[in-house]
Amino acid sequence: MEAELEIEELERDIRTLRKNLKEKVQQLKTLKSHFQKNCINKLNNNEIARYSRQIILSEIGVHGQLKLKKASVLVVGAGGLGCPSSLYLAGAGIGRIGILDYDEVELTNLHRQLLHTESTVGLRKVESAKSFLAELNSQIELITHHTQITSDNALTIIEQYDIVVDATDNVATRYLLNDACVMLKKPLVSGSALQLEGQLTVYNYKNSPCYRCLFPTPPPPETVTNCGDGGVLGAVTGVIGALQALETIKIILGNEGVLVGRLLLFDGQQSTFKNLKLRAKKLNCVVCSENPSLTKLIDYEQFCSMKATDKDSNLKLLSENERITVEQYKQLLDNGNQHVLIDVRGTNQFEMCQLPASINIPIDDILENRRMEELLAKVSPDATQLPTFVICRRGNDSQLAVQHLTPIFKERGLNPPKDISGGLHAWTHNIDKCFPIY
Ligand SMILES: [Zn+2]
Structure with missing residues (x-):
């Protein structure tokens, strides 16, 4: 009889505690959202000091710095382009940066992928990059996606960000990111570097053509060279990655001069930059025209007859x-x-x-x-x-x-x-x- 009473009492206590916990969780939620709202609309002392050298620029100001703080950018690839671009984005105070990569750090990466170090060889690239960026700037949110971007996850991941930086090195992923960004109406800052040359442009922004408008069909697989076969100089990927960060920042600020409808060509041997005017948006583009025939992501490896990784692919040409x-x-x-x-x-x-x-x-x-x-x-x-x-x-x-x-x-x-x-x-x-x- 006594034991029964005791059980009843304990059960009552648990019910009360549960009720209290629920109330506290709700209070915490409200407080957090108040805090975030207040925080997001002003700069704290650390931020004022940290970003002062760019805030005093007429192109940025406090208003611009707050835009950067509220912005979110997904960097796809934590390699030769992803390292410098995410480094400058983190330094500039982009509020939320996502880093996506499926790979681990290798010794052959270190000459150009400068967020990774000898002590992080073998670790996931996203974790290696995150720990470097977190030491640089504790005021921003860093999110890691240790995965390969695919037709199954692309829309769900990209949806969470304002802008996408394409820092990958393979054709299939370029088409995938392009199509996903068109479908979600997100600007795509696309860069590439090989040997001593680099390229840069911005797709899906202010009526610019998309990647498919320019390249409706993929190139034959045997004509594509990657860094493993062709080689690349770290300083060249550094230039293009830094420029990707710059274009991203300009888009967030809503400033003029974004590389829209133009392709920037960098020749590291001659130290020259060239601007090529790109052809206009294709009126019958399968994905970005008014009546697109492609409204769902497809199998991009099959479409390109190439692997969607930056790893060396194995051709099979012989019996x-x-x-x-x-x-x-x-x-x-x-x-x-x-x-x-x-x-x-x-x-x-x-x-x-x-x-x-x-x-x-x-x-x-x-x-x-x-x-x-x-x-x-x-x-x-x-x-x-x-x-x-x-x-x-x-x-x-x-x-x-x-x-x-x-x-x-x-x-x-x-x-x-x-x-x-x-x-x-x-x-x-x-x-x-x-x-x-x-
Ligand atoms: Zn198009």
Whole structure:
């Protein structure tokens, strides 16, 4: 009987506590929203001091600084462009910055992706970037999206921001971001950098053309080069990333001079900037015209026949009997079989590391039929022929080379060369862990 009473009493207590908790949660909510409203409409002392050097600009002022504070920007890609652009956006006091990336930090990133450091190699890029930016500016909100942007999540994520910075490096994602930004009516600040050159423009802003207006169809996959294959200088991505931040800030402020309907070309070798006038919005553009035929996001990897990642993609141009594995090639080396190995990487890459006795003839020379007699003389020094193999960094260019050389060899009555599948990356992974990887 006594125990029953005790239980009843305890249950009553819990009910009261629950009621109190509910009231407190509601109070907290109201307080928070009051606080945020007051906060968002004025600058605190830290902010006044921190941003004073830009607030005194006639183009910004307190009014402009508050606009930056209330703004939200999504930076897609925490790499060569995403690092400098988010750095300047965070420094300038953009109130909410989202950083989206699916990747982890690698040593090959550090020469240009300066938010990442030796101590963050192996960590998620979004976390590495966030910790750097949070140390720079504690007054802003930083949100991380550790994911690949896809047709399934793009609209939900982009919806939460005012402006999108495209800091990615692949065609499929460019189309995806373009279409999603058109559908959600968000400006898209698009940049790219490769080797010593960079480009920049703003899509979907003040009646500017969209990416599809300019490029209705994707380029053939084999014509697209990424930083892993083509190389890039960090200072060049730094220039373009900083300019992306600048355009974003101008859009938020509502200032004039935004790169609309123009493409800015930067030549880092000559230190020149060029402005190209872009053609006007396409009246029958499938996505941004008045009557678009494309109203839902599609499968962009299929549309572009390319992976939607900045990772090196694996082409498959040859049949199995036109290729050998690194294990088979190792066997052939161990047996001391005489052969010719052609390495089709660029000269600088060849100088970094190479397999013994390989001959360097870069892919461009092969495709342009330069040094062909020299090559054929190696392959067939007398009436006989040596088996010939082609290798490159990842096994893509070597396939192109084999494809190009096969009819030439056949014409001369020679057996066509074979591709070493997966290239030097496969060699490091499967045969010799000490062989440098890059
Ligand atoms: Zn369009």
